[in-house]
Amino acid sequence: MLVNEIINAKDLPVMEFDGIIVGGGGAGMRASLQLAESGLNTAVISKVFPTRSHTVSAQGGITCAIQSDDPDDDWRWHMFDTVKGSDYIGDQEAIEYMCSEGPKAVFELEHMGLPFSRTEEGRIYQRPFGGQSKDYGKGGQATRTCAAADRTGHSLLHTLYQANLKAGTNFLNEWLAVDMVLNTDGAVVGVIAFKIETGEIYYIKSKATVLATGGAGRIYASTTNALINTGDGIGMALRAGIPVQDIEMWQFHPTGIHGAGTLVTEGCRGEGGYLLNKDGERFMERYAPNSKDLASRDVVARSMALEILEGRGCGQNADHIFLRLDHLGPEVVHKRLPGITELSKTFAGVDPAVQPIPVVPTCHYMMGGIPTNINGQVITVKEGKDEVIEGLYAAGEVACVSVHGGNRLGGNSLLDLVVFGRAAGIYIEESMKQGVDLKDASHDDIDKALERLNKLNASSEGEQVTVLKERMQQNMQNNFGVFRTKDLMEKGIQDLSKVRGEVENMHLKDKSATFNTARIEALEMQNLFEVAEATAITANNRKESRGAHSRDDYPDRDDDNWLKHSIYFSETKEVSKRDVNCRPKTVQAFQPTVRSY
Amino acid sequence: MSQTIPVEQLKSLTMSIYRYDPSVDEKPYMQDIVIEVPTDKDIMVLDALHLAKDQEPSLSYRRSCREGVCGSDGMNINGKNGLACVTPLSEVVKRNKLTIRPMPGLPVVRDLIVDMKQFFDQLEKVKPYLITNSDNPEIERTQSPEEREELDGLYECILCGCCSTSCPSFWWNPDKFLGPAALLQSWRFIADSRDEATEERLDALEDSFSLYRCHGIMNCVSVCPKGLNPTEAISNIRNKLINREK
Numbered sequence: 095m096l097v098n099e100i101i102n103a104k105d106l107p108v109m110e111f112d113g114i115i116v117g118g119g120g121a122g123m124r125a126s127l128q129l130a131e132s133g134l135n136t137a138v139i140s141k142v143f144p145t146r147s148h149t150v151s152a153q154g155g156i157t158c159a160i161q162s163d164d165p166d167d168d169w170r171w172h173m174f175d176t177v178k179g180s181d182y183i184g185d186q187e188a189i190e191y192m193c194s195e196g197p198k199a200v201f202e203l204e205h206m207g208l209p210f211s212r213t214e215e216g217r218i219y220q221r222p223f224g225g226q227s228k229d230y231g232k233g234g235q236a237t238r239t240c241a242a243a244d245r246t247g248h249s250l251l252h253t254l255y256q257a258n259l260k261a262g263t264n265f266l267n268e269w270l271a272v273d274m275v276l277n278t279d280g281a282v283v284g285v286i287a288f289k290i291e292t293g294e295i296y297y298i299k300s301k302a303t304v305l306a307t308g309g310a311g312r313i314y315a316s317t318t319n320a321l322i323n324t325g326d327g328i329g330m331a332l333r334a335g336i337p338v339q340d341i342e343m344w345q346f347h348p349t350g351i352h353g354a355g356t357l358v359t360e361g362c363r364g365e366g367g368y369l370l371n372k373d374g375e376r377f378m379e380r381y382a383p384n385s386k387d388l389a390s391r392d393v394v395a396r397s398m399a400l401e402i403l404e405g406r407g408c409g410q411n412a413d414h415i416f417l418r419l420d421h422l423g424p425e426v427v428h429k430r431l432p433g434i435t436e437l438s439k440t441f442a443g444v445d446p447a448v449q450p451i452p453v454v455p456t457c458h459y460m461m462g463g464i465p466t467n468i469n470g471q472v473i474t475v476k477e478g479k480d481e482v483i484e485g486l487y488a489a490g491e492v493a494c495v496s497v498h499g500g501n502r503l504g505g506n507s508l509l510d511l512v513v514f515g516r517a518a519g520i521y522i523e524e525s526m527k528q529g530v531d532l533k534d535a536s537h538d539d540i541d542k543a544l545e546r547l548n549k550l551n552a553s554s555e556g557e558q559v560t561v562l563k564e565r566m567q568q569n570m571q572n573n574f575g576v577f578r579t580k581d582l583m584e585k586g587i588q589d590l591s592k593v594r595g596e597v598e599n600m601h602l603k604d605k606s607a608t609f610n611t612a613r614i615e616a617l618e619m620q621n622l623f624e625v626a627e628a629t630a631i632t633a634n635n636r637k638e639s640r641g642a643h644s645r646d647d648y649p650d651r652d653d654d655n656w657l658k659h660s661i662y663f664s665e666t667k668e669v670s671k672r673d674v675n676c677r678p679k680t681v682q683a684f685q686p687t688v689r690s691y
Numbered sequence: 692m693s694q695t696i697p698v699e700q701l702k703s704l705t706m707s708i709y710r711y712d713p714s715v716d717e718k719p720y721m722q723d724i725v726i727e728v729p730t731d732k733d734i735m736v737l738d739a740l741h742l743a744k745d746q747e748p749s750l751s752y753r754r755s756c757r758e759g760v761c762g763s764d765g766m767n768i769n770g771k772n773g774l775a776c777v778t779p780l781s782e783v784v785k786r787n788k789l790t791i792r793p794m795p796g797l798p799v800v801r802d803l804i805v806d807m808k809q810f811f812d813q814l815e816k817v818k819p820y821l822i823t824n825s826d827n828p829e830i831e832r833t834q835s836p837e838e839r840e841e842l843d844g845l846y847e848c849i850l851c852g853c854c855s856t857s858c859p860s861f862w863w864n865p866d867k868f869l870g871p872a873a874l875l876q877s878w879r880f881i882a883d884s885r886d887e888a889t890e891e892r893l894d895a896l897e898d899s900f901s902l903y904r905c906h907g908i909m910n911c912v913s914v915c916p917k918g919l920n921p922t923e924a925i926s927n928i929r930n931k932l933i934n935r936e937k
Contacts, residue, residue, distance in 0.1 A: 142753075145762065146763045147761075150849075160831075201831050204831035205827045207885065210839075211839065212834050216834055216836075217831060242846075245847065248849070256821070257820060291806075320761065558748070560748075604749040606749070606801075608800065608801050609800050609801040
């Protein structure tokens with residue numbers, strides 16, 4: 095059966111695995127490795143060859159208290175920094191788990207062969223990153239980010255792919271998952287997916303489905319994210335009636351290359367680089383007297399945006415900031431930051447060992463996502479109570495466990511994805527041993543997951559994908575950026591609601607079944623749109639400023655009313671609140687205080 | 692992009708693009724697509740392809756990171772393999788024309804998309820993963836900075852396929868000659884002080900095809916978008932094979 099036919103459950107072929115992982119990035123391949131090594135019949139469904147996943151673009155490193163640079167480093171200090179960085183809406187049980195399990199997960203990566211940079215003692219090289227401290231903020235800057243030059247994500251992703259080859263994981267490479275199949279109990283029992291090359295379509299049945307589809311930075315016009323970051327898992331979850339959490343929280347990375355949007359690692363500032371305005375002033379000294387250029391990302395991004403707004407931007411149009419590295423000397427720049435040197439030359443035409451790099455805050459990371467517990471199990475909220483969705487797991491950027499809260503610290507995303515990819519794998523392995531009994535999906539259940547595809551295939555008129563995408567991206571860029579205001583957000587929401595109908599009724603002109611990228615882009619657009627609308631509505635709903643969410647009508651953090659997660663369902667477009675977990679297991683909870691750097 | 696730039700700052704560029712959809716076309720053909728590109732700044736070949744796709748949505752090619760690190764968009768640009776996303780038009784456009792074909796030597800799936808199966812099959816043959824027999828320590832294995840430096844120029848490979856698909860030896864024997872990309876990976880693990888399977892790896896290369904079909908043509912070196920040197924890696928393996936005690 096081919097993807098361009100009228101597809102029905104009755105004639106649809108079925109493929110069956112013990113566990114399936116949707117997404118072949120870091121989180122997905124860490125989960126699949128765990129399952130494959132435990133002998134379960136495991137398949138990774140990835141819309142690109144796994145090493146093309148966006149984890150490959152992570153540069154600076156993976157933050158973890160492995161006590162290489164500082165033998166006295168303590169995971170509890172890392173936990174403190176992460177809680178503070180999250181502006182106190184990160185779940186402390188999850189952060190505790192990530193920071194304390196982290197060293198194990200990082201050493202495992204090294205054992206698999208990850209080519210970390212090394213210290214003279216032969217241990218893993220660590221560099222300072224933003225928002226890091228010793229002794230619970232009292233001991234000055236820490237040096238905690240483990241690095242493979244400035245290609246840590248590339249090294250990590252390739253290492254995990256290699257380890258999965260060794261473990262015998264099944265790879266369904268260049269297969270696109272369209273929607274999840276839910277049985278009548280509301281449990282997830284697999285996905286509909288097709289092989290992009292040939293268009294062969296299947297119901298892929300499984301007792302455990304892990305969503306590891308990454309982020310959705312492409313809802314914005316300017317982003318560091320790969321073109322494939324289209325929020326496929328978020329779209330699938332929202333359509334299946336599963337909520338998203340804190341999706342209003344989008345990180346703008348301080349240093350995207352002006353014009354191109356490509357990332358320049360925070361490791362540049364970790365190695366001693368700093369930001370300058372048009373007067374040649376190190377302006378971060380004014381905004382963050384202690385941490386300066388290594389304050390957390392939301393703080394640095396806002397400071398840069400203010401400098402530009404107040405007319406102190408660099409260049410002819412005063413629309414960017416300079417990142418200076420030349421004082422570090424060519425030795426450090428070329429040895430520690432070879433990838434940055436390459437990217438700066440290609441996309442900005444400058445050699446950072448000689449000239450500053452023009453940078454602007456650029457959409458980078460989705461802190462929110464599908465709510466999960468620390469085992470990766472997806473959670474929904476019913477009448478104010480958490481409830482586990484049977485058969486469904488999520489890990490990595492698509493998930494909101496939540497370790498990043500309102501603002502993620504640099505180097506914590508790679509740690510998040512290995513720790514919780516691994517945790518989901520361990521939990522699934524255990525639950526399979528106990529036995530998993532889920533009701534089979536009926537033809538009706540399966541047909542529901544085919545609706546979107548059938549509709550697109552039947553389209554004979556309607557708007558083009560590219561037109562709708564550009565309209566949405568401009569809307570999000572202009573109305574839901576670093577600074578947010580009520581009027582603009584309301585205007586943005588209105589425009590999105592006008593566009594929704596057109597997105598659901600797009601025209602797919604090319605109906606070919608063979609590697610049809612137009613069909614993929616149309617399906618991706620519908621996923622992006624779900625993320626954009628969820629972002630817009632939850633952003634307007636959160637009436638305070640916290641972490642990356644900053645609005646002029648509510649400039650302060652409001653712990654009395656908003657020390658809460660936002661929970662959003664797309665069917666009702668309603669936002670509710672969910673308690674933040676302040677119950678770590680082995681340490682005292684960190685109480686919210688004024689956040690300064 | 693074209694909508695936001697004033698007309699006087701645009702110029703036309705003719706792209707001649709290889710088109711083939713086996714479910715529709717009897718045979719491949721070259722299609723001319725005229726796009727408008729800015730005069731005051733350089734754009735990448737991938738940006739130009741996006742502009743062409745705006746006109747012809749059925750045009751198919753792979754792309755992901757758009758910054759030269761994921762290896763999706765290897766293709767043949769005016770006769771030379773390269774990554775579309777990091778190749779500026781100024782480097783490749785000749786007489787206002789740009790010819791784009793799929794990477795040579797592999798079966799075409801559709802338009803600029805080739806079937807990479809043979810490429811990845813050869814990669815898997817070199818066991819591209821760390822092999823150790825000794826127990827893992829509690830923390831990381833140690834490796835000196837000098838030992839780690841041996842991996843520079845090797846671990847950065849992005850598996851784009853530009854090298855192997857520009858290699859005449861690979862065109863002739865894609866099933867028997869491993870090709871520059873796989874051999875670079877083979878050396879990446881042989882050169883790793885932590886790997887404990889050097890002999891096993893060398894044994895697997897002791898036939899007349901796997902490695903020895905490399906004739907030092909060095910197309911691989913001239914096209915590698917990451918500036919890596921597979922020919923050197925191959926000669927390092929060769930030396931190791933010759934010098935080891937039997």
